[in-house]
Amino acid sequence: MSGSLLRRVRVAEVEQVANRIKRFRLVDIDNAPLSEFSGGSHISVVMHSGDRLMRNPYSLMGSPTDTSSYQISVLNCGNDSRGGSKFMHDAVSVGSELEISEPLNLFPPCKLARKHILVAGGIGITPFMSMMNELDALHCDFELHYGVRSLEEGAYCKYLQSRYGSRVNVYLQDQGQMIPLESVLGSQRLGTHMYVCGPKPMIDWALQTAELLGWPAENVHSEQFSAPPPGKPFVVKLAKSGREIEVRGHQSILEALEEHGVDAPFLCRGGACGQCETGVVSCDGFIEHNDHFLTEAERVSGKKIMICMSRIPSGSITLDL
Amino acid sequence: MALTFKDETFRDDFTFSNSPAAIRRFPFPFVEDKYMYSVNIEPHTTGPEGSVFEFPFDIDEHYVSEMRDRAMVLQEDPARCQALPHMMMAQWDMLELVMMSMARDYPDLFTLTRDGSKWHWVNRPLKIEQTFTFGDASTLPYEPMEYIGRQVQGDFSIQDQRDNQLWMDAGIITSQADWSLDFDVGMNFFEWHGPVPLAHEAGVFERALKFLLNLQISNPVRRLNWTMTINPRLDTSPENYHKWGKDRTTVTPENVGQKVHLRVEMQGLFRLPRSNAILFSIRGYLLSLDQLVTVPKWGRRLHRVLKTLPEELIGYKGLSRYRDTTIEWLSKYDDGAPTSRGGGPD
Amino acid sequence: MTISTLKSRPTYPGLSPDHNARSNIIVCDKAGAEAVTELFSRADDTFAKRSTVIVAEGTTDQDAETLKTALAPATVGFQPSLETGIARLREFLKDAPMGLRLYAAGSEPLIGSVVQAAADYSIDHLSIRTEHRGSLKRRVQCVHCKGFTENVTTNPVTCSHCGLTLMVRDHYSRRLAAFQGVCIDAEVPGEVPETEALYQ
Structure with missing residues (x-):
């Protein structure tokens, strides 16, 4: 079973919400209701650019109970990008059609927690948008600590502050402000959980800060949307079919297999x-x-490899496919 | 298919039986002539018309009587239905899924009218009519899972997903194959399967858990499981084992056909959208061996399967005391002829 | 031994210090106190200073004096029973901040009771460091009458509430902090195997 059934959607609205961030509102192509989802969920967006097929995961940001449309935010990574986010920024506009997967949640808030501390860096705010919506509706205790480079670079700062008031704390890097994580985590009641989403160094810093303050590993959660790191080209050999497929430097094994019509399993x-x-x-x-x-x-x-992310430096690898 | 609901019992005088049509649609679980353990998960998509797979929640001729038996069990032992406090959203998810499916698939029997959060539910076979506010448990006579659980065939458990595990944190279980919800509620996937022999060593549960953690909204799956029960008793709970356990010693060569029942569970797994929980439906079907052998292929095959069942499973499924008598009886219906693949009748 | 093939059977990996924890709460019985002494010997000096030990069961006045010295400079409190020990634990947890690490050492009913109480304060069972010491006695819940029988050392055992003869299964419920007891002679009343002293 590779991926899930796809749904065709149309872009109903595009808004520039920060310097390099656009918000897209997606509706079903026939205006059928979309699935409800849970806070922290994401969808995969399938993009056809020429003969290239790209699939990027994006967190759902709207209300989990709004079935009329989905909202995602896309950061344009520019020329560093493998193409997906740049394609969304340059080639997708109101009326464009895309395919999306059903929502999947790999970053749910813990329902047993007595309080939730959400720590976001930059575009890492996106999974918390729906999570806060859900926690607020359930009257759960939460606070957000959101670090951005500047007010111009940070998405939704004003919106979040007006909606959630003092529960939202924004830190502007260009003003020399840092998330005071040590004091935030140092004064929480038992049963509090921390969630962090952002660039890898920030996640590592947050997890380490929590550990040094004596937070059990069970109380900290993180989500990192990382693109497969690039490398040098190499060859994948398929043991069952005997085929040999080249994986380019900016491609994952999974993408190379898909490009050659090999049906490999994947989800996130x-x-x-x-x-x-x-x-x-x-x-x-x-x-x-x-x-x-x-x-x-x-x-x-x-003996095992996750073909969506992992690779080899050079040479060839033979997979049980 | 117009349903005529039977008035029958699953205790005391045991008047339960299947109509010829119900026998034909029985989900016979063995696809080959020897016992093979398999997880056998397949998409829970629309099956052939009239089959038990046609709809997500199958309603059949035993509906009204099964619901009456469930009410009796809950009256005697309310702990058969439990939900931990953090499962309320999942309970509403379940109620919505079941009501929407039943009203869509059996419009003659059930009607759901929704106006925002004001819902109106009509259940004609059970003569229930209810107006309530979706999301407000105080507008229903029971919590949502129990409310709809008393109106749909099959047992249900709801699994919360946390820390890459599934936790059985709610359920309404009144016709179980010898496991206790009251004891198991709050356990994780490996723990509540703890007593199952062989499968842990084979890595079956690790693979199944990984699969279920990634279960998608709108993509439910199903599998079949089976055991055997003496008398068509639904409440074969451990709680009452000291009352029904002696049934297992009452099987004689003369009464095998009436006493011994093949009991098949169609297990459905649904991702619930808002709570991210997983609904597990355990829809049980009973068939006496007298009725089972009216399908010659099933008589032949069950004989061959029981002969190849591993010792561990004979003990786990509680068949030890009557398996030999049953095999002997079934041998009369096995002429050695070849059987076709798949579980359906020829 | 507390080893079983059943996956619901808890395992107790042994105590190890969390040097990052701001405070440590350690619940033990007399046998478990030995494991706590060993834990302190493996940790640095400040670890014991940040620790509170609740000795919940089975100590005489003389034991108490010995333990106070052995566990110094930790704060050590003595409770006459497991029940009062857990009540004391709940007082500590009620207003405690994050940064607290919980430990339990001793018999299985003691460890199970600590894990069970901690769940009420949203402490994940995996974050509790546990070590089994001393008696193998078990708490057993009768699946039929739901009554608990304490200090079970044999299998089968008679339910102290309804009187049925119960087979003690290795199936364990964290929520109930008990093993499951199922009528052993339901199929043929009176057909009961020899009683074995399995859990001394």
Whole structure:
């Protein structure tokens, strides 16, 4: 089973919400109601650019109970981008048609928590938009700590402050403001959970700060939308079909397989869900594991690879496909 | 298909039986002539018309009587229905899914009218009419899971998803195959499957959990499971095992056909959208061996499957005391002829 | 031994210090107190200073004096029973901040009771560091009458409430902090295997 059934949607609205961030509102092509979802969910957006097929995950930002449209925010990563976000910014406008997956939640708030501390950096705000909507509706205790480069670079700062008042704390890097995480985490009641989403260094910093303050690992959660890191080209050999496929430097194994019409399993495409776990028959050298799913022992064994994120430096790898 | 609801019992005088049409649609679970453990998950999509797979929640001729038996069980032991406090949103998710499906699939029997959060539900077979506010449990006579659970065939549990695990934090279980919701509520996926033999070692539950954690909205799945029950008793709970356990010693060569029932569970798994929980439906079907052997393929195949069942499973499913008698009886219906693949009648 | 093939059977990996925790609450019985002494010997000096030990069961006045010295400079309190020990624990947890680390050492009913109480304060069971010491006695819930039988050392055992003879299964409920007891002679009344002292 690869991915999920796709739904065709039309772009109903595009808004520039910050310097490099656009908000897109998507409606069903036949105006059919969309699925409700839970706070923290994301969808995959499928983009056809020429003969290239791209799929990027984006968090849903609207109200989880609004079935008339979905809203996503896209940060334009410019020329560093592998193409998806740039395509959304340059080629997608009101009336454009796209395909999306059903919502999937790999970052749900813990329903047993007595309080939720949300820590966001930059575009990492997006999963918290729906999460706050849900927590607010359920009268759950939460606070947001949101760091942005500047007011111009940060999306939704004013909106969030007006909607959630003192529960929202915005920190402007250009004003020398930093999230005072140590004091925030140092004064929380038992049963509080922390969630962090943002660039990898920020996530690492937040997780380490929590650990040093004696927060149990069970109380901290993170989500990182990472694109598969680029590398050098290499060759994938498929043990069952005997085919050989080249993976380009800016491509993941999964993308290369799809480009050649190989039906491989996937879901989140961010190395988190485990759906694309694939057996390794043999491999030149070592695997660069970039996922968050395999255990340390599984990585060391070299017997498994998450093909949406991980690659090898060069040479060839033979997969059980 | 117009349904005529039977007036029958699942205790005391055990008047339950299947009509010829119900026998034909029985979900016989064995697809080959020997026992094979498999997770056998498939998409829970619309099946053939009239089959038990036609709709997400199958309503059949036993509906009214099964609901009456459930009410009796809950009257005696309210702990058969439990939901931990954080499961309220999931309860509403379940109520919505079940009501929408039943009203869509059986418009002659059920009607749901929605005006924003003002809902109006009509259940004609059970003569229930209810106006309530969706999301406000105080407008229903029971909490949402129990309210709709008393009106839909099958047992249900709801799993919360946390920390890459599923936690059975709610359920309404009145016709279970010997497991206790009251004891198991709050357990994770591996824990509540703890007593199941063999499968843990085979890595079955690790793979199944990974699959379920990624279960998608609008893409439910199903599988079949089975056991055997003496007498068409729905309440084979551990709570009452000291009352029904002795049934297992009453099987004789003369009464196998009436006493021994194949009991099949069609298990459905649905991602609930707002709560991100998973609804697990356990829809049970009973068929006496007398009625089962009216389909010659089933008589032959059940004989062959029971002969190849591993010892661990014979114990786990509680068949030890009557398996040999049952195999002996079934041998009369197995002429050694080949059988076709798949579970359906020839 | 507390090893079982059943996945619902808890495992107790042993106590290890969380050096980052701002405060440590440690609940133990007399046998578990030995594990706490060993824990302190593996940790730095400030660890014990940040620790409060609740010794919940089975200590004489003389034990108490010995333990106070052995566990110094931790704050040590003594409770006459598991029940009062858990009540004391709840007082500590009621207004406690994050940064607290919980430990339990001793018999399974003690560890189970700590885990059960902590759940009321949203403490995840996996974040509690546990070590089994001393008696293998179990708390058993009768699946039929729902009554709890304490300090069970044999299998089968007679339910102290309804009198049925129960087989003690390795199936364990964290919510109830108990093992499951199921009527052993339901199919043929009186057909009961020899009683074994499995949980001394």
